[in-house]
Amino acid sequence: MSVGSAWAAAPAVVVTGASQGIGAAIAERFATCVPGVRLALVARDRQRLEAVAARCASTGAQAIVLSADLLETAQVERMAGQVLSSFGSVDVLVNNAGRWRGGAVHEMSVGDFALTLQENLVSMFAVTRAFLPAMLARGRGDLFFVSSTSGLEGLANNAAYCAAKHGVAGLAKAVRAELAGRGLRVCCVYPGATDTPTWDGSGVDRASLIAASDVAQMIVEAHRLSGRSMLEELILRPVAGR
Template sequence: MFEGKVAVITGASRGIGRAIALALAQRGAKVVLAARDRERLEAVRKEADTLGAQALVVPGDLRREESVEALRQHTLNAFGTVDIVVNNAGVGKYGSILDFTPADYDWIMDTNMRVSFLVTRAFLPPLLQKGTGDLVFVASVAGLKGLPQEAVYCASKFAQVGFAQALDHELRPKGIRVSVVAPGGVNTEFAWGTGRTPGDPHLNAFLRPEEVAEAVVFALSQPPHARAFLIGLRPMVEPL
């Protein structure tokens, strides 16, 4: 389905990012795996290898411009092009707004929004040069509706969704598709120690990361004349 396509996935070392990388690798894409944890990225690369896919590991803190530039250079040096960029890197914390420090705010906003901006900005020129390609943002239902105990996380995800909406206006006439996948609760390591606890039985009723990955595949699988701009998923245990 994606034979020969080059896909860059941020936050690819675990959870949703890992699932997206493997879903694309299974369908023939060459995957570029970006995150901070080299050891975990290497584990994902080995999984991609077993699927017969080419995988490139590029560790780094993508909040830093030099790390994003290194990601761009390594990708283009290895594969010569890019076709798909999945902005998936994200962090979160739950609690009353008074429980948040300015450092918490910077950590969440920089990871969720600044990384999306920097990575998109870095890879957009080759996409525009080709006049085709996909930008996917893994956002959240917290980017569509304000939720209690999630004020800063909601702010970061609302920003990400607004960024994607603006890009859709700018880039659609130039052949670039923009998609937003907005899941509810997903059973991953997300927010462990900052609002969620490992082993919490409630997580068992949440979405699986592979289910979110299939939504990304669905968006990317649309015919050239169509786009899936917003896909929302929620587990049955969560109200709308």
């Protein structure tokens, strides 16, 4: 088999928010566990994306880097077009990009609340909308929506983030209902507190947090299930007392 035909047969995976944290871990896990995987790594920080792409390429994966602001619809659509032009189709879409923004309800501005929804929810809708027609036309594929355990409960001083992550869960459920019987699988992932750069300078004991690689491992394993099964929801929490 030629190199070109090997790439053509390998799955194509899009990971948003791939420059660090959970997104980078997902990209690297796919690169390690799925031979010949073709990765489209998306985020705003091209320099960090390039570093992740290099680590993925060292395992034999093909990785392309796409710098895009997912709050800008035109940039999202251009990014999706570039991915489809490069790979022809997408097998896995991991909607991971987002940002934590805390604050008490009476202290947070309406603008910051709305921005949190844009960064964590509206951007996922835009990315899904951009890739879904091609995935539907193909009739198979996996969509992952990375929510948070904040999308399952309410936390003080986190109203905006909780609202956004509850919205991600609702979006995933609605997309799953729309796609029923059309060959695509939809999984919503709810990680608890995870060891990512978000915690830099916080003083939190990083050993008490979930490893980003554990979240990544579960997503890759969900993708590798036989086509007869779909993991709809995945909840990961830190182990108490560790």
